[in-house]
Amino acid sequence: MTQVCLESVPKPRHWVRKRRFDERCLLVSRGREFEIDSLTENVWRRCDGRASIREIAAQLARAHEMSQRDAEQKSLSTILFLNRIDLLEVQ
Amino acid sequence: MAHHSSTSSVPAEISEFLAKEVAPFLESQELPVDSTTAYASGSLIEGHGNSLSDVDVFLITTGSPPQNLVYDPEGRAQASENCVVAVGYVGDRRVDLEYWHPQRVDELADKVARLDLGDNFVITLSYSEQEFLHRLRVGVPLLRQDLFEQTRSRFDFSRVAMALTLGAVRALDNALDDVSGMLEDDDREAALFRVRDVLGFAVAAWNYHQGSTNPTPKWRMKVLRSLPEDERTKFLIEESLRLQFPSAADLLTNAKRCRDYLESCISLSNRVTEWIMP
Numbered sequence: 089m090t091q092v093c094l095e096s097v098p099k100p101r102h103w104v105r106k107r108r109f110d111e112r113c114l115l116v117s118r119g120r121e122f123e124i125d126s127l128t129e130n131v132w133r134r135c136d137g138r139a140s141i142r143e144i145a146a147q148l149a150r151a152h153e154m155s156q157r158d159a160e161q162k163s164l165s166t167i168l169f170l171n172r173i174d175l176l177e178v179q
Numbered sequence: 180m181a182h183h184s185s186t187s188s189v190p191a192e193i194s195e196f197l198a199k200e201v202a203p204f205l206e207s208q209e210l211p212v213d214s215t216t217a218y219a220s221g222s223l224i225e226g227h228g229n230s231l232s233d234v235d236v237f238l239i240t241t242g243s244p245p246q247n248l249v250y251d252p253e254g255r256a257q258a259s260e261n262c263v264v265a266v267g268y269v270g271d272r273r274v275d276l277e278y279w280h281p282q283r284v285d286e287l288a289d290k291v292a293r294l295d296l297g298d299n300f301v302i303t304l305s306y307s308e309q310e311f312l313h314r315l316r317v318g319v320p321l322l323r324q325d326l327f328e329q330t331r332s333r334f335d336f337s338r339v340a341m342a343l344t345l346g347a348v349r350a351l352d353n354a355l356d357d358v359s360g361m362l363e364d365d366d367r368e369a370a371l372f373r374v375r376d377v378l379g380f381a382v383a384a385w386n387y388h389q390g391s392t393n394p395t396p397k398w399r400m401k402v403l404r405s406l407p408e409d410e411r412t413k414f415l416i417e418e419s420l421r422l423q424f425p426s427a428a429d430l431l432t433n434a435k436r437c438r439d440y441l442e443s444c445i446s447l448s449n450r451v452t453e454w455i456m457p
Contacts, residue, residue, distance in 0.1 A: 102445050103359035105352065108456035109298045116352070118359075133453070 094145070094160060096178045098167045099137035104175045106132060115175055122175070131166040135176055141167055189319055193223050193234070200269045201236060202321050208245060214281065215240035216326035220314035221275075225393070227401045233273035236321065237314060239284055239330060244276060261287075261307050279311065287311070288333045294342050302346035304339075309394040312339050316392055339392050344455060347384035351448055354380055358441060367437045371427060374444045378419050381448040385415055388455045411454055418447050 104117045106129070113129050115122045124132065130151070134144040141163050149159035170176045189197075197219050205217050221235035222228035244265035261283055265276040287308055294303065304312070316336050320327035354376040361370035379399060386393070386402045389412070393402050403419075406412045422444050430437040 102362060102442050103356070105355060105449055105452065107348070107352075107452070109300075112298070118356070 092141075092164070092168060092171065092178050094142040094164070095140050096167075097137065097140050098135040098144070098171070098176045098178050100132070100135055100176045101174060115170075117175055122173070127162060128166050128170075131163050132170070132176075135167070135170075137179075188226070189224050190226065193219075194319075196234070196269070196272065197319065197321060201234065201274065204269065205236070205238070205322055208242070210238070210240050210242035214326075215242060215322060216320065216324075216330060217322040218315070218318035218320045218327050220318040222395075222398065224319055225317055225398075227398050233275050234269075235275050235277065235314060237277045237279060237311070237318065238322075239279050239281055239326075241280060242278070244278055261305070261311065277311075284330060291334055291338060291342075294338060296338065296341050296345065300342070300345045300349075302342065302349065304342060304346075306394065309339075309343065309392075312336070313392040313394060336392055337390070340387050340390050343392060343394065344384055344387040347380050347387055348452060348455065351377060351380035351384060351452070355445060355448065358445065362438065362441050365434060367431055367434070370441055371425075371430060371437070374441055375423060377444055377448050378423055381451040382415065382419050384455060385412070385451050415447075415451065422447060 101117070104115055107114050107116055113124050113126075115124055115132065130148060131144060134147055139147070142160065144167075145159040145163040146156060148154070148163055149156045152159070154162075167176065167178065171178050201219065215238060217236060217238045217240075219234055219236050221233070223232050223234055244263055261279065263278040265278070267274050267276070290303065290308075291312070295301070312334060315331055315334065316339075318327070318331075354373060357373045358370050358377055361367075361373060379396060382399045382403055383396070386399060386406070389406050391402050391406070400416075400420075403412065403416055422440075425440055430440055
């Protein structure tokens with residue numbers, strides 16, 4: 089099982105792509121579609137295979153005026169979920 | 180969206196050829212004068228062509244091509260899905276004549292107006308319809324300019340560009356699925372070939388998103404370079420050129436480098452679609 093901490097670096101699986109149709113934002117993975125909310129989208133957009141979860145949270149905190157602690161919690165839970173359904177890997 | 184200019188200046192040599200050779204040829208045809216419009220279009224008109232390029236002439240008419248084309252004893256006419264195509268030569272220059280029935284153009288105008296550009300988008304424009312639309316947009320009238328302008332004004336080309344963008348993203352998605360599967364199975368050779376389509380569709384999608392309606396794959400780079408200069412377009416020109424021409428021998432023998440390369444191509448295409456649908 090992958091150990092995930094704030095220093096872990098999430099990287100989208102190469103077979104996953106984000107698509108937007110009207111107001112709906114989807115992650116499409118091998119023919120399956122996952123509709124995501126704006127928070128998940130904001131986290132996903134920052135997962136570039138280089139930024140750590142702590143750095144992603146810092147960006148999120150700045151962009152959405154939330155505390156670093158709150159942003160870390162939200163980023164971590166989102167990334168864990170996306171990792172569990174195999175939309176991204178964590179290094 | 181729609182930053183791309185649909186007008187271009189026709190090279191002087193081509194203008195002269197159209198005025199002195201092609202227009203008189205068309206006027207000599209027995210076509211219904213009241214209802215026929217004709218225009219020249221294609222790569223030469225847009226400034227993409229070369230010395231061997233042909234001139235495309237479109238006629239919207241109830242008339243038919245001549246049995247024997249005046250300028251080419253071997254000229255031939257053939258029916259395609261939407262029109263009748265006749266091929267001939269004027270001097271050394273090949274001229275393709277496409278005869279479209281006005282009723283077919285009416286149907287196409289209706290089709291464009293009814294395109295569903297939402298969630299349920301399906302590309303319903305055939306390639307020959309896409310070509311017709313683009314060429315009408317950039318065409319230069321040869322007969323009945325008033326009728327030509329009237330016909331052109333019936334089409335909302337921003338809708339066409341939007342439909343083409345969605346179609347290119349759909350094609351891109353299919354190619355991405357293929358590459359991902361090939362990558363998983365380490366089928367490097369197939370993946371390296373298919374990923375070139377990924378890059379091509381990404382460029383096409385960006386061109387359309389910027390307002391281009393030119394569907395011809397061979398002109399993608401020229402269209403991309405003709406877009407107004409901005410950071411994204413500049414980046415896409417540099418990256419797509421760099422990624423289109425890797426060292427295949429090296430990638431075929433090195434699994435890690437091949438994977439990294441393919442992932443770079445996927446990443447570029449994801450970046451482009453993020454620009455298009457942020």
